[in-house]
Amino acid sequence: MSDLRITEAFLYMDYLCFRALCCKGPPPVRPEYDLVCIGLTGSGKTSLLSKLCSESPENVVSTTGFSIKAVPFQNAVLNVKELGGADNIRKYWSRYYQGSQGVIFVLDSASSEDDLETARNELHSALQHPQLCTLPFLILANHQDKPAARSVQEFCYGEFTVEKEHIPWSAFHEHSAFKSGLLPQ
Ligand SMILES: Nc1nc2c(ncn2[C@@H]2O[C@H](COP(=O)(O)OP(=O)(O)OP(=O)(O)O)[C@@H](O)[C@H]2O)c(=O)[nH]1
Ligand SMILES: [Mg+2]
Numbered sequence: 134m135s136d137l138r139i140t141e142a143f144l145y146m147d148y149l150c151f152r153a154l155c156c157k158g159p160p161p162v163r164p165e166y167d168l169v170c171i172g173l174t175g176s177g178k179t180s181l182l183s184k185l186c187s188e189s190p191e192n193v194v195s196t197t198g199f200s201i202k203a204v205p206f207q208n209a210v211l212n213v214k215e216l217g218g219a220d221n222i223r224k225y226w227s228r229y230y231q232g233s234q235g236v237i238f239v240l241d242s243a244s245s246e247d248d249l250e251t252a253r254n255e256l257h258s259a260l261q262h263p264q265l266c267t268l269p270f271l272i273l274a275n276h277q278d279k280p281a282a283r284s285v286q287e288f289c290y291g292e293f294t295v296e297k298e299h300i301p302w303s304a305f306h307e308h309s310a311f312k313s314g315l316l317p318q
Pocket of ligand 1: 179181
């Protein structure tokens with residue numbers, strides 16, 4: 134066994150002792166996956182992840198740089214890295230793609246035509262990026278509670294058509310992440 138492996142084993146034993154001392158018992162064994170979450174500023178990435186982590190989505194502030202949340206599910210933990218979507222941050226997105234195993238792209242379904250065009254270009258850049266092009270994509274059409282929201286059909290069959298038949302991708306609809314059954318109220 135290499136020195137690195139031995140060090141890792143000791144660190145893990147320390148961690149188990151720490152949990153036992155804190156009366157937390159052994160940690161649940163759940164696979165972890167690293168995801169990257171992108172989308173224009175205001176599309177609702179932080180709000181979505183806060184809800185998924187059972188945190189209040191009230192008073193969310195725009196993400197400067199990136200933030201990482203461990204989103205727990207029954208059978209897995211998703212380590213989601215949200216990249217801020219402001220104009221001056223988007224050019225650095227690709228620096229943070231390495232190691233991702235899946236992509237969440239969040240859209241503001243009620244945004245202006247110009248913003249939608251920008252979002253479409255960013256989505257297609259991500260779909261073509263060498264570090265993302267083979268990964269599963271989730272495209273979330275958020276802000277569906279707004280009257281001006283476009284339907285998911287417009288995204289799927291209109292100008293947003295994703296020409297990547299070899300990768301799985303999904304679009305959620307019905308309501309926003311807040312209102313749909315996707316996330317608890
Ligand atoms: N009406 C409505 N408002 C939403 C929805 N999702 C998010 N918001 C609001 O939109 C605003 C921006 O949400 P954020 O979660 O900060 O957006 P973001 O994509 O993380 O933005 P950046 O971090 O700047 O990239 C907040 O005021 C949210 O409360 C939604 O589905 N419907
Ligand atoms: Mg954010």
